[in-house]
Amino acid sequence: MPKEDTLVVHEIYRSIQGESTFAGVPCTFVRLTGCNLRCRWCDTTQAFRGGRRMARAEVLKEALSLGTPCVELTGGEPLLQPGALPLLVELCDAGKTVLVETSGEADVSGVDPRVHKIMDLKAPGSNESHRNRWSNLAFLSPRDEIKFVLSGREDYEWMRRIIAERELAALGAKLLASPVWGELDPRDLVSWVLEDGLPVRVNLQLHKVVWGRDTQGV
Numbered sequence: 344m345p346k347e348d349t350l351v352v353h354e355i356y357r358s359i360q361g362e363s364t365f366a367g368v369p370c371t372f373v374r375l376t377g378c379n380l381r382c383r384w385c386d387t388t389q390a391f392r393g394g395r396r397m398a399r400a401e402v403l404k405e406a407l408s409l410g411t412p413c414v415e416l417t418g419g420e421p422l423l424q425p426g427a428l429p430l431l432v433e434l435c436d437a438g439k440t441v442l443v444e445t446s447g448e449a450d451v452s453g454v455d456p457r458v459h460k461i462m463d464l465k466a467p468g469s470n471e472s473h474r475n476r477w478s479n480l481a482f483l484s485p486r487d488e489i490k491f492v493l494s495g496r497e498d499y500e501w502m503r504r505i506i507a508e509r510e511l512a513a514l515g516a517k518l519l520a521s522p523v524w525g526e527l528d529p530r531d532l533v534s535w536v537l538e539d540g541l542p543v544r545v546n547l548q549l550h551k552v553v554w555g556r557d558t559q560g561v
């Protein structure tokens with residue numbers, strides 16, 4: 344079978360979307376196995392390995408069977424697998440609102456324009472800031488979102504500088520600022536954003552507010 348006809352899947356489940364402007368929306372998650380980054384604060388390390396290889400058609404069928412209007416492809420890093428791009432197309436063709444959460448390192452140029460890309464830009468506190476693929480910015484549109492996960496003041500100041508230097512507000516993509524759970528007090532982040540009048544949305548991980556730290560399957 345050609346590589347793009349199968350996917351290694353960690354889990355497929357239904358929950359609410361947790362961290363974007365779609366937060367709170369019922370959503371089916373297709374979590375693929377594997378990531379080529381190792382963010383210091385990663386909360387999905389369980390998806391680095393394991394999973395089961397499935398035919399792409401089976402993944403599509405299972406994702407559609409859960410019946411939510413919104414489907415998100417996530418990981419790990421979902422775009423590392425050759426089957427991810429055609430699966431995104433098929434989900435769009437099925438009439439779904441389709442989201443992909445991606446690290447900012449993987450190339451997003453081939454993602455179907457109907458998909459809402461939620462793309463990280465890694466701040467220094469992740470230890471993976473040097474992996475940001477800046478050329479991805481050219482492929483973002485107002486339907487997309489850029490997410491900064493921030494572990495402290497240094498990360499915040501990095502985000503503030505990047506927004507200005509790269510003129511991110513002009514892209515039209517929504518800008519999300521998200522505190523690392525248990526490291527940066529959201530109240531500090533809110534006060535910094537208000538003080539500086541930054542054009543970002545402070546974004547809490549709703550699934551963690553609801554279920555706590557362990558996010559396996561939720």
Ligand code: SF4
Pocket residue numbers: 378379380381382384385386387388418419420446
């Ligand atoms: S890119 Fe995402 S899945 Fe990969 S290490 Fe970073 S936070 Fe974890």
